Amino acid sequence: MVFAPLVFVVAAAVGATAVGVSPGQITDLVTFGDSYTDVVAIGDLGTAAWPNYTATYAGIRLHPFAKSGAVCSNNLTRRPFPSFLEDEIPTYLAEIANRSLVLRPENTLYTIWFGTNDIGRAALLTGDDPGVSLVEVTACIIQGVKTLYKSGARNFIFQNMIPLELTVLYAANSYPNSYWVFERNTTEWSIFMREMTHSVNKLAELMLQALIPTLPGAHIALFDSHSLFQDMYDHPALYLNGTAPLNVTSGVPRIQTPSD
Ligand SMILES: *[C@@H]1O[C@H](CO)[C@@H](O)[C@H](O)[C@H]1NC(C)=O
Ligand SMILES: *[C@@H]1O[C@H](CO)[C@@H](O)[C@H](O)[C@H]1NC(C)=O
Ligand SMILES: *[C@@H]1O[C@H](CO)[C@@H](O)[C@H](O)[C@H]1NC(C)=O
Ligand SMILES: *[C@@H]1O[C@H](CO)[C@@H](O)[C@H](O)[C@H]1NC(C)=O
Ligand SMILES: *[C@@H]1O[C@H](CO)[C@@H](O)[C@H](O)[C@H]1NC(C)=O
Ligand SMILES: *[C@@H]1O[C@H](CO)[C@@H](O)[C@H](O)[C@H]1NC(C)=O
16 A cells, blocks of 8 residues: 655745745644535534644644535635635635734644535536636636735645545545436446546646745645545544444434435
8 A cells, every 4th residue: 555645745945945944833723625624514523523633643733724515715616605715715704804813823733624615516616607617717726825924824734626436426426415316327426526526626626736836935835635535434443443333324313314
């Protein structure tokens, strides 16, 4: 097994090599994203989301802005949920402006994880947003990095998209569930999803590499969530050690049936 979730760390300083932050430097974690990152409205109710674990294990403060259902921009893929550019970033900036949140750029790490709701059902996959493609959606997420940089943010972890084609909603052997009960060709959805996640991830990587020289003093790490989830799917015993039988093709009870 070859597994390296951190794909690259790039620094913008002239002549800088790929040096990231130092141990102990980070004291504050600011998170942006969708339900994968939301710490309140989470899928597996009653459990802790990854930002809580991260903050607890690292001994740092958590400032969570991710919201379930979020897309990058509701101007691109309209959904009835708060979005990154119109809601999450403005809320963060308002808290900075009124000093209810006080952060030092060199001690703060920003995580950004979007795309799942933008490209999925009731969005790009089902043609709900004419004229919008993976290109605009990916550029939008990168725009969020730029906006945060302009407001003073310097240290970023950009998390890429997981292999959504393996999830219950988009798998070839899917079944009606609480996210989609209408007829569809599950084989085609799964094939499209694989194309989409791979394309967005490569676009984001290239766009970030093009962006970094324009952001002096910034550090951006690309966290390869895609490989992490693929590896969990392929080798669940390396990650899951509870008492229930290992199962990577099912979901939390809430999404299992249309009636839930
Ligand atoms: C996770 O962290 C947030 C923000 O600090 C907090 O509101 C929430 O209660 C925490 N959740 C758990 C399960 O610890
Ligand atoms: C979204 O559209 C509204 C209305 O046109 C506009 O005011 C807003 O600035 C747009 N948001 C972004 C992030 O471009
Ligand atoms: C600061 O702004 C945030 C976000 O708009 C708001 O929720 C909070 O109540 C404000 N706090 C103060 C002290 O004004
Ligand atoms: C579903 O799509 C696959 C791939 O395009 C195709 O081979 C298959 O015949 C389709 N199934 C139905 C029932 O149309
Ligand atoms: C699972 O792994 C964690 C972390 O290594 C350990 O603390 C826990 O005891 C393990 N649980 C079981 C049931 O083996
Ligand atoms: C995983 O769970 C689903 C739903 O309960 C079940 O249909 C499937 O057979 C399980 N797979 C394994 C490998 O146990």
